[in-house]
Amino acid sequence: MRIDIITGLPSLLESPLNDSIVKRSQTKGIVEIHLHDLRDYSTDKHKNIDDYAFGGGAGMVMSAEPIATCIDALSENCAYDEVIYTTPDGDTFNQRTANRLSTFKNLIILCGHYKGVDQRIRDKYITREISIGDYVLSGGELAAAVITDAVVRLLPGVLNDETSALTDTFQDDLLAPPVYTRPAEWRGMEVPPILISGNGPAIETWRMDKAMERTKERRPDLWEKFNQQSES
Numbered sequence: 001m002r003i004d005i006i007t008g009l010p011s012l013l014e015s016p017l018n019d020s021i022v023k024r025s026q027t028k029g030i031v032e033i034h035l036h037d038l039r040d041y042s043t044d045k046h047k048n049i050d051d052y053a054f055g056g057g058a059g060m061v062m063s064a065e066p067i068a069t070c071i072d073a074l075s076e077n078c079a080y081d082e083v084i085y086t087t088p089d090g091d092t093f094n095q096r097t098a099n100r101l102s103t104f105k106n107l108i109i110l111c112g113h114y115k116g117v118d119q120r121i122r123d124k125y126i127t128r129e130i131s132i133g134d135y136v137l138s139g140g141e142l143a144a145a146v147i148t149d150a151v152v153r154l155l156p157g158v159l160n161d162e163t164s165a166l167t168d169t170f171q172d173d174l175l176a177p178p179v180y181t182r183p184a185e186w187r188g189m190e191v192p193p194i195l196i197s198g199n200g201p202a203i204e205t206w207r208m209d210k211a212m213e214r215t216k217e218r219r220p221d222l223w224e225k226f227n228q229q230s231e232s
């Protein structure tokens, strides 16, 4: 997979993309991630990438030309499955979207900033608009990092234990059950005995029960969805 991220603030993305699992997946050659500094595509002598909003009002708008130049240049060498724009008014990101995106070969993520991007870029280039939640970040970079992380960890070969992404919270519309590690007794608190019983099927049943209990308690919306799916 190849992910091209277009941003006015590449330094904000360097650390999250060069650590842990996302870094390892690049080292292993499973994903290529390229950062593109929008300022490199500005023809303005001050390397500006934004301008005042037509009609007035506070806040700057990201200009169309540097973004278009960048996307056009990238598209000359690569056919992109999706051109994603990170914005608080996009569709809320979830595991289903992460799963879908992980099946694609080439993605562009354009990070929004300021008061957003000139609408004509959205109309002409953007195929999917994603919000990572109902709050406003200073820019779309952290959202791009979140999306990239959630997608990359799903790619085959990224996680050592291939099954572990499949047992994640949300993967089957249930929250994950509680987990424990050694010592079996810690500060007077014991691990549920079933987990050290060595009885594989009983452990699976316990985990499923706990996952359902937790989902019912904490996320009635997911619980309802899970029940509807079980019925159909």
Ligand code: ADE
Pocket: 086, 087, 088, 112, 130, 131, 132, 133, 134, 135, 136, 137, 138, 139, 140, 143
């Ligand atoms: N940019 C600013 N806030 C955002 C959010 N919640 N999701 C995606 N991009 C954003």
